[in-house]
Amino acid sequence: MSAENSPPTPSGEHVFEVTNYSLHRCLDAGLSVRSSTFNVGGYAWSISFHPSGDAQVEDSSDYVAVSLELMTKGALVEVSYDMALVDMTTGMRWFGAKSEKAELDTRCADSFCRWCLSQFKRRDELETSPYLHDDRVVIECILTVIKGSEVPEVPATAEIVVPPLFGLLKKRKNEQVSETVASGKEKPADLNGCTPRERAAILYIQSLCSSKETEGKVVFKSQRGSIAASAMRCLTLPSVIDGSDKYLESAIIDAYAVHVKAHTQGCRLLCPVWYGSMIADQDRLDCCNKPEHRSFYQNFCRTFYEYDQIFFPLLVKYGESGCHWIVAVMSTTKKEFQILDSDRNLELFEGEVEKLRNGMARMTSMARIVDPSLPNDVETWKIIEIKQLPKQTDGCSCGLYVMKYMEYWDGTKMRPNFTQGEIHIFRKKLLAELLFSDFNEVTEAKKEVGKIMKLLTGQHYTHDSKDFTLSLHWVWEIWIFKISILAVDTIVLIFVSEACDCSRMPPPSAIKLTDCVLQFKDATSN
Numbered sequence: 001m002s003a004e005n006s007p008p009t010p011s012g013e014h015v016f017e018v019t020n021y022s023l024h025r026c027l028d029a030g031l032s033v034r035s036s037t038f039n040v041g042g043y044a045w046s047i048s049f050h051p052s053g054d055a056q057v058e059d060s061s062d063y064v065a066v067s068l069e070l071m072t073k074g075a076l077v078e079v080s081y082d083m084a085l086v087d088m089t090t091g092m093r094w095f096g097a098k099s100e101k102a103e104l105d106t107r108c109a110d111s112f113c114r115w116c117l118s119q120f121k122r123r124d125e126l127e128t129s130p131y132l133h134d135d136r137v138v139i140e141c142i143l144t145v146i147k148g149s150e151v152p153e154v155p156a157t158a159e160i161v162v163p164p165l166f167g168l169l170k171k172r173k174n175e176q177v178s179e180t181v182a183s184g185k186e187k188p189a190d191l192n193g194c195t196p197r198e199r200a201a202i203l204y205i206q207s208l209c210s211s212k213e214t215e216g217k218v219v220f221k222s223q224r225g226s227i228a229a230s231a232m233r234c235l236t237l238p239s240v241i242d243g244s245d246k247y248l249e250s251a252i253i254d255a256y257a258v259h260v261k262a263h264t265q266g267c268r269l270l271c272p273v274w275y276g277s278m279i280a281d282q283d284r285l286d287c288c289n290k291p292e293h294r295s296f297y298q299n300f301c302r303t304f305y306e307y308d309q310i311f312f313p314l315l316v317k318y319g320e321s322g323c324h325w326i327v328a329v330m331s332t333t334k335k336e337f338q339i340l341d342s343d344r345n346l347e348l349f350e351g352e353v354e355k356l357r358n359g360m361a362r363m364t365s366m367a368r369i370v371d372p373s374l375p376n377d378v379e380t381w382k383i384i385e386i387k388q389l390p391k392q393t394d395g396c397s398c399g400l401y402v403m404k405y406m407e408y409w410d411g412t413k414m415r416p417n418f419t420q421g422e423i424h425i426f427r428k429k430l431l432a433e434l435l436f437s438d439f440n441e442v443t444e445a446k447k448e449v450g451k452i453m454k455l456l457t458g459q460h461y462t463h464d465s466k467d468f469t470l471s472l473h474w475v476w477e478i479w480i481f482k483i484s485i486l487a488v489d490t491i492v493l494i495f496v497s498e499a500c501d502c503s504r505m506p507p508p509s510a511i512k513l514t515d516c517v518l519q520f521k522d523a524t525s526n
Contacts, residue, residue, distance in 0.1 A: 014040075018137040041144075043075060063120060076107060076148065080145040081143045095119055219232060220434055248325070263483050270311050284361055308331065311327055314328055324399040327339075328353050336383070342401035343392050357381060400430070
């Protein structure tokens with residue numbers, strides 16, 4: 001049952017199990033692993049576990065921290081809570097907080113919505129205690145709501161967020177096609193071939209990005225982190241635009257790895273981006289490389305060697321300011337590191353992959369002291385660049401190729417193969433996939449996209465069992481939008497036809513906008 005539908009209760013408890021502790025213990029201070037959302041007293045809550053302490057508090061680096069966060073927006077709540085570690089073998093509890101009182105406020109952006117126990121327990125004590133068992137830490141929170149403000153329900157006739165309609169485009173000869181498809185500040189995506197849900201998702205993000213007040217709104221949130229609308233804007237731009245505005249942030253790649261894991265086959269581990277950067281960083285490994293931590297290297301490495309393939313997405317740098325996404329696949333069966341790259345040459349990033357291999361070798365060597373069954377020759381494993389791969393033909397799709405490599409590579413070949421054209425389609429579909437993913441905890445984004453989707457299809461929208469009928473005003477606005485999209489295609493078609501050799505063009509009934517763009521590129525290249 002979701003937090004929004006659960007009946008209000010003055011008190012309740014939640015058990016948060018942190019698995020793979022050894023994988024998380026080298027997180028930077030302030031970074032955390034967050035629980036699922038739970039309901040107590042009519043409010044939504046979550047628990048966060050900070051294995052390296054709270055970065056905002058001095059003298060907490062030797063402690064693990066635990067925080068309680070109020071997820072319900074627009075509320076002021078006073079609570080009392082117990083926070084305890086649980087020994088799952090005996091049921092024994094150790095209380096880091098008993099009847100702790102806190103006041104949490106989410107009525108404005110800079111308010112206090114999180115209560116953190118910065119020195120919950122010393123890390124060395126936790127790691128030698130029975131509360132860390134099988135690489136798991138179990139945290140129990142018993143929460144009582146003392147008093148809280150009433151959170152107003154959204155009425156059925158609430159305002160629906162509709163993105164600003166794209167204006168008609170000006171046609172200027174001798175300009176690039178990417179300029180002719182833009183109007184104003186925001187460039188509309190090519191919505192041809194999109195489902196209503198995909199169209200609505202694109203329009204929703206562009207509407208948020210049209211204002212500085214809303215572009216920072218979080219639209220995706222999972223245990224691996226959150227993504228703001230501004231970071232998602234790169235997924236709304238049309239395929240004819242090629243530039244840095246379409247580069248993907250690591251949070252999007254991490255979100256897709258979580259989303260697609262349930263659909264991938266084989267014994268594979270899709271790592272978050274920070275895994276690879278941490279293992280390849282000599283200085284960060286030095287911080288964890290202490291004799292008292294050897295047991296954690298064992299658990300860390302055991303997790304990796306339980307899989308046939310471990311995928312590390314890496315952002316490698318070249319030149320003065322260039323950067324490029326690749327995938328390094330650690331094959332434990334073939335004893336090699338496979339490089340999946342959509343564009344560059346191996347020489348540009350082989351050094352980064354060597355750092356990753358050496359980091360894994362170092363961690364495995366430490367773990368072998370307590371587990372001799374682990375391999376002792378990782379540093380000699382070959383680095384192989386896989387040649388026969390789908391390659392990008394633009395300068396901004398490397399992040400999307402990385403996602404597909406992680407999804408389709410089986411260790412020997414790509415199953416199935418794909419093309420640059422399919423990557424363009426994937427960019428348009430990806431936004432809706434992430435927003436409606438089962439792992440996305442931002443239900444508000446799903447609801448708002450659903451409202452826009454209903455508007456686009458001209459159907460009724462039902463909210464809280466009450467029918468909301470589209471007014472003639474909104475129907476008229478949507479039809480203006482549809483006509484403007486047709487006008488975009490017509491203007492670009494006229495402009496392109498003047499630049500192309502019309503004798504080679506197909507009959508008018510067979511002409512598509514994408515065909516014209518391709519012919520325009522051929523004509524200009526000649």
